[in-house]
Amino acid sequence: MAGKFISMRNLKFLLYEVFDTVALTKAPYYQQHNQKSFDLVLDAANKIAQKKFYPLFEEMDRKPPYLENGQVKVHPAVRDIMIEAGDGGWIGAAFPEAWGGEQLPHILHCACHLITSAANYSAGVYSELTSGAARLIHSFASDDLKQKYLPNMMAGKWQGTMALTEPQAGSSLSDITTSAYPTDQGYYRLKGTKVFISAGDHDGADNVVHMLLGRIEGAPAGVKGISLFLVPKLRVEGAQLVPNDVNVSQVFHKMGYRGAPITELSFGDKDACRAYLVGEPNRGLGYMFQMMNGARIGVGLGATAIASAAYYASLDYCKTRPQGRKLGQKDPKTPQVAIIEHADIRRMLLFQRAVVEGSESLLMQCALYEDTMYCRPREEHEKYELLLDLLTPMAKTYPSEMAILSTSQAIQCLGGYGYCEDFPVEQHFRDCRIHPIHEGTTGIQGMDLLGRKVVMKDGKAFMLFLEEAHATLAQAQGLASVEPLCRQFEAALKSLAQLTAQLAGSAATRGAEVYLADATLYLEMFGIIAIAWQWLKQAVTSQKALDGKAKAADQNFYQGKLVTANYFFAYELPKIGYLVQRLTDGNPLTVTMESSFFND
């Protein structure tokens, strides 16, 4: 197996041409970086992806984790990959220097993560989770906990996790029951079960540190009684590591994403599990959202990366596979053409490219908002926080849902071969199906967007988004080739604003149930518009580069960008029409129907 799984050219286009990443280095926090050092980081990520991640893509799927004597066994390469992530500074990339970090902008980290995940999504999960857990500890834990647990996590020796979901609660976090009983020793005694915990246990790390949501005995019911705990598999007592009564009861056998274990964990079977409170009691959900929001962006990123790998596998096939002739050519004695010459194949390739490069752009946009915060005075932070908050449901969901369709089209390009294990696309299709589920299902994201993000602070985040979108329109002024896209985008924004106002108005008159019944469709519509915005940005940048006499070698690249933007506006953006039609037709059938209508 060999091949291309991501376009470095495209990542650099986004980083340096669409987004002015280098401008970040003017800020004190990022001042030790410059474009050259960014390029070195990207090249290092690409090297690891090519050498370490990609060769194991298939093997880690074929030899999935298993449970043996209470220990999850994973591919031996996992330990190596974790140590490399630690030694190479990847786990601490975005951390402050004071903690041994690199103070690398998130947008760079995003690009690197796209590269490694495209090579082998499962292999990258271990260190990314560790990085997210470490960040949570760094932000909210006591100095004592930081000293005891952070260094080994940053070094890639210990695994970090997020442990939220419980069997009886699922998405309904208010119903978690894992209980923490206070002691006078400064720790809590923990009892409970967590399920679907990625990398919850494995033999590729010497210890596992769970960032866990639980309920202190006597805490208020619901989300207001949830606290955040650090719960290690082996706890640090002086120079000793002591088993902490954390047990693996199950490792799940999954359709895809088989290179990483998802586990069920049981805490305190022998009443000997110690949990350490992080931050204030009962404020755990708020803290956890830091890690969760990062994880949601990470999910969108994983989906995008997998779709990218599938796209390049199918593109390679379509360029080299001869079959059929142009429709005008009726003589069966002429040679067959490569299937990339067929319009329907090009449509399937453009679809994949539009999804992949549109999603990459939106993810980098989100990362840049976070980075920009660090460069601006405190009073400007809210703006970027709000934009990031608003866009997170789309950055998680659009790639997750579309990767299913995009990898499916990759299979379709290969025909029967795509359905077989000889080519990687069937694995991509299986791998990506997890993404609309974990870290908050698509349904949860829809309710988060329409029920919370769009209306919070009197719709301030939504207004900021419209301003940002109009700023892109302003940049397009005078570019004749982009003009039709601008008009279409303006109409889409208007439609979104009207719809949002209409829905918000109906919330009061028709109740929350009806208001949120089709929140998933609203999210779908907003996602399409967010990606259209990113494609408009890319089209503007590309047209300006062409007008500025781009090098001959780059002409195809920019022309390809313009065609793909045009594809998106011709084939994808019009989909908002039927979503608006449904969202405004006033028929609340999913609310008013009886569940018994499903009987027969």
Added chain:
Amino acid sequence: MAGKFISMRNLKFLLYEVFDTVALTKAPYYQQHNQKSFDLVLDAANKIAQKKFYPLFEEMDRKPPYLENGQVKVHPAVRDIMIEAGDGGWIGAAFPEAWGGEQLPHILHCACHLITSAANYSAGVYSELTSGAARLIHSFASDDLKQKYLPNMMAGKWQGTMALTEPQAGSSLSDITTSAYPTDQGYYRLKGTKVFISAGDHDGADNVVHMLLGRIEGAPAGVKGISLFLVPKLRVEGAQLVPNDVNVSQVFHKMGYRGAPITELSFGDKDACRAYLVGEPNRGLGYMFQMMNGARIGVGLGATAIASAAYYASLDYCKTRPQGRKLGQKDPKTPQVAIIEHADIRRMLLFQRAVVEGSESLLMQCALYEDTMYCRPREEHEKYELLLDLLTPMAKTYPSEMAILSTSQAIQCLGGYGYCEDFPVEQHFRDCRIHPIHEGTTGIQGMDLLGRKVVMKDGKAFMLFLEEAHATLAQAQGLASVEPLCRQFEAALKSLAQLTAQLAGSAATRGAEVYLADATLYLEMFGIIAIAWQWLKQAVTSQKALDGKAKAADQNFYQGKLVTANYFFAYELPKIGYLVQRLTDGNPLTVTMESSFFND
């Protein structure tokens, strides 16, 4: 594993209430049947499905076929299932009595096939392929070949296949090169390779009879030089079975559909493969279309059946899984509700039901057109043939494409559990992905519809379809609850007619390449409208049943039908809007772009 995979109530609703299947028994060909005998057949199919097929659903996936010493090994139950299909009369169900058949209407066969395929799609493939191959032999082969090969096929002892695809040709049948050299012994010497042949070899049958497309030495290039051959694995010579130099070079390892082998076959490695011509030389493709059209309907049926099984698995989960509360209920101390109470879950269930029961209806519609032909004088046959021809691409493609989304929503209903092997839905998702590929990809179906079916005989088939659709509108007259659906459907038909005329007009002015560039989207639109038509029929039937004072026990069923029809018209039919927008925007970007734009 236990559960429901299809609704017998719904199949009988379609057979006896929407379609007047019993009326067929007035015709001489079907006169030995009546509703009671139909019910017995359905119950027999259900019994086999429950007892033989369903228990092996998971196991046949986990123990896929493998190649050993030049023989494909399949699950031991395959032999048993084949013999049962023979002894029970399933293989010959639609055959005339003269050949030991049951003269069963295709619409009944369709219902039975839905039942068994929903229980275990792979397990049903063996006998269905045998039945199709036997039918082809019966229609076109010499009496000698019939006598030698049909009885053992009808008895389920020998496997039948269709052997079309070749590695270098794929969908481009004009490029097949398998060569038949005439001898003076009445047979041809065959040489060539066929790929992706379902059930092409296995140890569950004593022999395999390939219906194969090849080219007689010196035949014209292209499709006009293709002949149909019968090529046995073991040929009948007197009382002897002689090995016929047919070799398995590969069994493919697939993502799903793992209960049946897909093989690569090599014919005549030792110059000792004998092929027997079926029908006239160079007319093979025309003959093969009989089996292929049946197989295409069979693919739509398999996709529908798999989506049905996934739907019932997810419905069962949603009824029993407690999680969260109604949005109005803010007290976290109240008990959780079953997730079927949530609007977003109901939307996902209604989507699945709309796809499944809409597709079932369209497939039965097609079968009924075929059956009706046998009941009418010869001069009326063309009408039903044309309708069947026109609808076949939709009956193949709508279920195939939508089953991917439908089974995906089934997974989503189960959340993390849906992604794991403990529940059947992940297998359904994997199993159904083959369907947009085999027996003519979706792209091929689109070109068949727009390039051939819609325009053939000056658009006669298309006109007949419009007449049929308007007949349904006429039946809805006076039903107030269905009135809004009628208006929406009328507008959709008008839109389809206008679009079709506009596209046909552009074929001459803009060329075939542009005309057919988005044929897949045209097919998608036509498919949605065809399913809307079937939902309108079901809504009309249900409303009339309710008006006629349906039994209390049936009220929920009919109300459920009306809600699902309303779902389809509110959420699915509006999608034609964006398809029309794209199909008429006049931007042929997939034709005019350069393939080099995909470089970077």
